[in-house]
Amino acid sequence: MNGIALAPLRIPGLPVVVLPVFDGSGIDGGLYTAITRDARHAPWLLNDTVSTWSAFGLGLFAALMLAAWWLARRSDSPMMARALATPWVVAVVYGVDMMLRTLVREERPCRSIPRSFTLESCPAPGDWSFPSTHAVIAFATAAALWLVERRLGAVALLAAVAMAASRVWLGAHYPHDVVGGALLGVALAVPLTIWATRGTPWVERARKGRLRPLLLTTA
Numbered sequence: 001m002n003g004i005a006l007a008p009l010r011i012p013g014l015p016v017v018v019l020p021v022f023d024g025s026g027i028d029g030g031l032y033t034a035i036t037r038d039a040r041h042a043p044w045l046l047n048d049t050v051s052t053w054s055a056f057g058l059g060l061f062a063a064l065m066l067a068a069w070w071l072a073r074r075s076d077s078p079m080m081a082r083a084l085a086t087p088w089v090v091a092v093v094y095g096v097d098m099m100l101r102t103l104v105r106e107e108r109p110c111r112s113i114p115r116s117f118t119l120e121s122c123p124a125p126g127d128w129s130f131p132s133t134h135a136v137i138a139f140a141t142a143a144a145l146w147l148v149e150r151r152l153g154a155v156a157l158l159a160a161v162a163m164a165a166s167r168v169w170l171g172a173h174y175p176h177d178v179v180g181g182a183l184l185g186v187a188l189a190v191p192l193t194i195w196a197t198r199g200t201p202w203v204e205r206a207r208k209g210r211l212r213p214l215l216l217t218t219a
Contacts, residue, residue: 050169110171131181
């Protein structure tokens, strides 16, 4: 069924409230079905690789953030300010993502489309689909890193595209979920990372104090 359904919201101590649930299958459910059909017939090695990447790939983005800090030690204070802010930027974007998911309340495709094929178990009810959190985190990290170190940003961007694609291939999200996540991640991370340059005076002071070895190197 396409459109709006209803689902109960249970809060201990309060009456049960029935809130609308959005069914996104009418947007690109056909494309989702075609992609997951290909996944059903794909070689097991490909599917295992995609599953592993989807499960553990976000660790690469954490490693790239560490690399950005390390490289920024050789750069000017504004770049270091941005590098240090990158994890916080991603955390803020993640928080916005969680709020948006709660507002939109889009049901997962594995629940909206009967007999849909998935390579991972269908998330529990209430684990909403839009936007894709994996895509939000991946593209927010890529956008922030692009403003710190272009080479790292390029690597992160390729990894983000792969992460977003994996979420649809596994059957966890519709294509519009990952596209929306990508747009949200970039739209928020770019201005937040630029705003983080305001921390430059703090970095300059810290580079003259005890934190100097962590924030500056001439090697």
